[in-house]
Amino acid sequence: xxxxxxxLPRWAELALLPAVNLLxxxxxxxxxxxxxxxxxxxxxxxxxxxxxxxxxxxGYTLYYATNFMFTGLAVAVAYHAGLFNIxxxxxxxxxxxxxxxxxxxxxxxxxxxxxPLAILAGAAFGAAWAFIPAWLQARRGSxxxxxxxMFNFIAAALMTYLLVNVLIKPGQQSPETREFxxxxxxxxxxxxxxxxxxxxxxxxxxxxxxxxxxxxxxxxVLVWRTRWGYALRVAGQNQAAAVYAGISPPRIIVQAxxxxxxxxxxxxxxxxxxSQHRILVDFPGGAGFVGIAVALMGRNxxxxxxxxxxxxxxxxxxxxxxxxxxxxxxxxxxxxxQGLVILFCGALENVFRGPLAAxxxxxxxx
Amino acid sequence: MMxxxxxxxxxxxxxxxAAAALALGFAAARAADFTPAIIYDMGGKFDxxxxxxxxxxxxxxxxxxxxxxxxxxxxNAAQREQAMVQLARRGAQIILSTGFTQASAVEKAAKxxxxxxxxxxxxxxxxxxxxxxxxxxxxxxxxxxxAAAMISxxxxxxxxxxxxxxLIRKFALGYAEGAKYVNPKAEVFQNMTGTTPAAWxxxxxxxxxxxxxxxRGADVVFHAAGATGLGVMQAAKDAGKLxxxxxxxxxxxxxxxxxxxxxxxxxxxxxxxxxxxxxGTWKPGQLMLGLKENGVDxxxxxxxxKLITPGMEAKLKQAKADIISGKLKVSEYRAx
Numbered sequence: 001x002x003x004x005x006x007x008l009p010r011w012a013e014l015a016l017l018p019a020v021n022l023l024x025x026x027x028x029x030x031x032x033x034x035x036x037x038x039x040x041x042x043x044x045x046x047x048x049x050x051x052x053x054x055x056x057x058x059g060y061t062l063y064y065a066t067n068f069m070f071t072g073l074a075v076a077v078a079y080h081a082g083l084f085n086i087x088x089x090x091x092x093x094x095x096x097x098x099x100x101x102x103x104x105x106x107x108x109x110x111x112x113x114x115x116p117l118a119i120l121a122g123a124a125f126g127a128a129w130a131f132i133p134a135w136l137q138a139r140r141g142s143x144x145x146x147x148x149x150m151f152n153f154i155a156a157a158l159m160t161y162l163l164v165n166v167l168i169k170p171g172q173q174s175p176e177t178r179e180f181x182x183x184x185x186x187x188x189x190x191x192x193x194x195x196x197x198x199x200x201x202x203x204x205x206x207x208x209x210x211x212x213x214x215x216x217x218x219x220x221v222l223v224w225r226t227r228w229g230y231a232l233r234v235a236g237q238n239q240a241a242a243v244y245a246g247i248s249p250p251r252i253i254v255q256a257x258x259x260x261x262x263x264x265x266x267x268x269x270x271x272x273x274x275s276q277h278r279i280l281v282d283f284p285g286g287a288g289f290v291g292i293a294v295a296l297m298g299r300n301x302x303x304x305x306x307x308x309x310x311x312x313x314x315x316x317x318x319x320x321x322x323x324x325x326x327x328x329x330x331x332x333x334x335x336x337x338q339g340l341v342i343l344f345c346g347a348l349e350n351v352f353r354g355p356l357a358a359x360x361x362x363x364x365x366x
Numbered sequence: 367m368m369x370x371x372x373x374x375x376x377x378x379x380x381x382x383x384a385a386a387a388l389a390l391g392f393a394a395a396r397a398a399d400f401t402p403a404i405i406y407d408m409g410g411k412f413d414x415x416x417x418x419x420x421x422x423x424x425x426x427x428x429x430x431x432x433x434x435x436x437x438x439x440x441x442n443a444a445q446r447e448q449a450m451v452q453l454a455r456r457g458a459q460i461i462l463s464t465g466f467t468q469a470s471a472v473e474k475a476a477k478x479x480x481x482x483x484x485x486x487x488x489x490x491x492x493x494x495x496x497x498x499x500x501x502x503x504x505x506x507x508x509x510x511x512x513a514a515a516m517i518s519x520x521x522x523x524x525x526x527x528x529x530x531x532x533l534i535r536k537f538a539l540g541y542a543e544g545a546k547y548v549n550p551k552a553e554v555f556q557n558m559t560g561t562t563p564a565a566w567x568x569x570x571x572x573x574x575x576x577x578x579x580x581x582r583g584a585d586v587v588f589h590a591a592g593a594t595g596l597g598v599m600q601a602a603k604d605a606g607k608l609x610x611x612x613x614x615x616x617x618x619x620x621x622x623x624x625x626x627x628x629x630x631x632x633x634x635x636x637x638x639x640x641x642x643x644x645x646g647t648w649k650p651g652q653l654m655l656g657l658k659e660n661g662v663d664x665x666x667x668x669x670x671x672k673l674i675t676p677g678m679e680a681k682l683k684q685a686k687a688d689i690i691s692g693k694l695k696v697s698e699y700r701a702x
Contacts, residue, residue, distance in 0.1 A: 060448065153562075160561035164531055173466040173489055173532050204444055275444055278470070281531075282563055285442040320445055324438055324452060331410075331439045 059203025095265020107181020126265015
């Protein structure tokens with residue numbers, strides 16, 4: 001693992017460069033805040049303080065991060081197979097249906113029975129939703145970017161139909177189901193911590209956070225430590241070489257998309273079992289799309305995805321705190337700040353690479 | 367000695383008075399500290415329709431009383447409850463939430479803060495510290511359906527809804543009944559814009575749906591679609607047809623092309639809830655606002671004066687009176 005002098009030292013690659021990018025994004029955000037007539041310094045403190053400064057703030061940050069980890073991992077797995085899965089939103093939505101049906105029908109059973117079933121159902125529903133685009137890509141060559149985007153809309157249509165006409169709790173306006181049974185509630189973090197004698201402010205952070213970490217570990221093992229993962233990466237980088245090596249790209253495409261859809265489908269474990277306790281319209285709320293940014297920023301590596309997910313969780317939580325306490329900063333400004341972070345850390349990540357590398361070369365020469 | 371005791375007495379009296387004055391001062395300051403709060407749902411504060419109407423009510427309260435209010439715009443589902451808890455912790459005495467999607471969050475927060483006042487619009491939360499304000503949108507939609515059928519030359523009228531949810535079906539049902547009340551043979555075309563919340567903000571698709579309804583022979587189209595409706599109204603103007611506005615009075619948008627608007631006075635509801643809470647007359651429970659309570663109505667102003675003939679106006683007023691008296695029943699769409 002020795003750092004080569006051609007590029008950046010490894011620590012700079014992994015820590016310094018993202019930090020510099022983040023700093024640049026925050027500086028530019030500061031300019032935006034200044035133009036709006038608020039103090040950038042106070043805004044920065046509110047953003048960071050809101051995300052990490054209090055127990056419940058931290059809870060919300062990690063809660064959002066859990067959502068983004070599931071969808072980010074989904075994008076990453078497909079990416080290693082050379083597929084750009086834009087359908088995380090729809091897969092999370094339909095996967096949530098699986099999770100929710102278990103919650104509705106089997107919620108009276110003990111949690112230890114419900115949880116594995118909910119995981120299986122969420123993964124199965126999410127995978128099933130990814131299967132059709134995968135099959136179309138593998139056998140018919142229909143481009144997965146197009147088909148998965150289309151499947152997001154089909155998922156929305158299907159779910160709205162089900163929630164408005166079939167699953168709705170009778171006699172109410174809002175298209176949402178009744179509450180799940182008591183066994184279908186993920187233990188909240190503050191309850192778990194209370195059991196070992198630590199008091200923690202209530203927040204939606206729940207056991208699903210650990211499930212997301214487990215999923216990240218699972219993805220790492222599968223992609224980098226198994227024969228299948230090797231085949232996946234070969235097929236993703238060069239289909240001709242994969243065929244030459246006896247790997248069937250269509251088979252890999254379908255398998256990778258099934259795993260990708262299953263990961264996205266687990267989204268409902270955190271959002272529905274952990275927080276909402278019912279299925280409601282549009283519960284993914286764009287997390288499937290944030291997952292794309294998270295995966296790109298995290299270099300499609302589970303560790304990177306974890307960090308990127310926490311960053312986006314912090315932006316979501318700190319951003320809402322910001323718009324809460326600074327009336328001049330509305331939710332659209334928060335979106336601008338988030339967009340700047342994506343722009344600098346994703347699209348413009350190489351802007352500072354050259355100057356930094358030159359700096360390191362000069363230091364070594366000296 | 368005498369002097370000293372007298373001095374002490376007068377001093378203590380003075381102290382008591384000062385303390386009393388201070389206490390009064392605090393009480394006065396606390397009354398001035400009255401902070402209402404409002405939480406807009408996903409549509410956003412400036413949707414020119416439902417949320418904006420609530421915003422205008424809050425602004426009017428601020429203007430009339432000089433009291434500031436706190437506000438928050440929701441961007442994801444988890445924030446609803448979070449925002450309520452934070453507003454509660456920062457001393458908001460009454461928290462008003464717009465839109466049925468916030469019902470479950472209101473329920474949770476109201477249980478957590480039993481001493482605070484909560485208001486929800488467009489949903490019912492049955493708790494001792496919650497006021498649920500609902501509107502009989504079917505009544506104003508009925509009158510708009512009548513107006514549409516009366517002015518239509520083809521006997522075909524259109525409806526463009528936003529997202530396909532029970533609330534919008536309520537508008538559609540009332541509208542169709544109104545049209546058929548005037549002309550039993552009237553044909554009503556109904557289209558919903560979409561199945562995601564994006565359906566509230568898609569003027570392009572709204573315009574396309576309106577155009578397709580015009581293509582099938584409709585000459586009046588009613589929208590209940592938030593910002594999507596702006597496209598519906600523009601398409602009607604471009605095609606030389608008529609449109610009907612929704613929630614806010616939208617007659618001014620295209621004078622001469624907007625037949626009328628199904629007005630829903632969310633602003634009045636917000637204003638009155640805040641004022642009542644300030645004056646201590648606020649009461650929990652259900653409030654149903656229809657034509658009778660001036661909660662909904664059809665709009666008539668200088669922009670559409672020429673479109674609504676005296677004969678039409680008389681019929682509309684008659685129907686309105688009949689609905690208020692209960693002689694004329696408008697059915698309400700009920701979810702299952």
